[in-house]
Amino acid sequence: MTPWQLVTLLGAGVAAGLIGSVAGLASLFSYPALLAVGLPPTTANVTNTVCMLFQGAGAVAGSRPELRGAGPQLRRWLGPAVLGGAARAGLLLLTPAGGFERIVPFLVAAAALLLLRPPAAGAPRPPGPGVALAVFGVAVYAGYFGAAAGVMMLALTLSLPGATLLRANALKNVLTWAANTVAAVGFAVFGDVAWAAVPPLALGLLVGGRLGPVVARRLPARFVRIAIAVAGLGLAVRLFVQAWL
Numbered sequence: 001m002t003p004w005q006l007v008t009l010l011g012a013g014v015a016a017g018l019i020g021s022v023a024g025l026a027s028l029f030s031y032p033a034l035l036a037v038g039l040p041p042t043t044a045n046v047t048n049t050v051c052m053l054f055q056g057a058g059a060v061a062g063s064r065p066e067l068r069g070a071g072p073q074l075r076r077w078l079g080p081a082v083l084g085g086a087a088r089a090g091l092l093l094l095t096p097a098g099g100f101e102r103i104v105p106f107l108v109a110a111a112a113l114l115l116l117r118p119p120a121a122g123a124p125r126p127p128g129p130g131v132a133l134a135v136f137g138v139a140v141y142a143g144y145f146g147a148a149a150g151v152m153m154l155a156l157t158l159s160l161p162g163a164t165l166l167r168a169n170a171l172k173n174v175l176t177w178a179a180n181t182v183a184a185v186g187f188a189v190f191g192d193v194a195w196a197a198v199p200p201l202a203l204g205l206l207v208g209g210r211l212g213p214v215v216a217r218r219l220p221a222r223f224v225r226i227a228i229a230v231a232g233l234g235l236a237v238r239l240f241v242q243a244w245l
Helices: 003-023 027-036 041-062 071-094 098-102 104-115 130-144 149-158 165-190 195-217 221-244
Strands: none
Touching: 003 027, 003 041, 003 149, 003 165, 003 195, 003 221, 027 041, 027 195, 041 165, 041 195, 071 130, 071 165, 104 149, 104 221, 130 149, 130 165, 149 165, 149 221, 165 195, 165 221
16 A cells, blocks of 8 residues: 555545444445546455444444443344344345345435434334334344445334434444444455555544534534435436446
């Protein structure tokens, strides 16, 4: 790695960690940076997943105030997230993405639109088993096409009864980190990781991930929701063009 490549990965990591811990769009910065320093797409994808361990660690550490009292929810959904991450690693290592890329834009757009939905009124009801299945599905999805997986998880946690944006974002950070940890271990053992690129990108992701929740607390919740939704819709359009045109 040249000094310029190291600086590029470090800077991209900080930006990715920051935006990822708030909006779930980290790979929009980190993945292109890995391509820019010369890695082939599959190697970049695997390396990016391994580095995301550090973004998740920073984001979870920064989200501790919002996670107080969230133990019962996390215990209920960590299992499906971990199983989804394991399935994600196996699918990516053994099979190509194939035609799945064609439905990704619609999934991303749906998640972005859900973020614009106002909070539900009335007394909160306990979440049903469908939430666990949805957590598993999002974790698996991230293995085929990780872009905006965080947006999908945020839309899911934000739909839970009584959820605030900061609490939902904290839950998203933990669940995506759990799913990513299992996948990253599989990639580290069986995948083609570009280890020389890991230290600068991982350091940037750790720093950015730690700062993200701090920044989110200082921004109006409505502004953050709209900004994430707009970014998600923009990504959906881009993915639609790539997959269909």
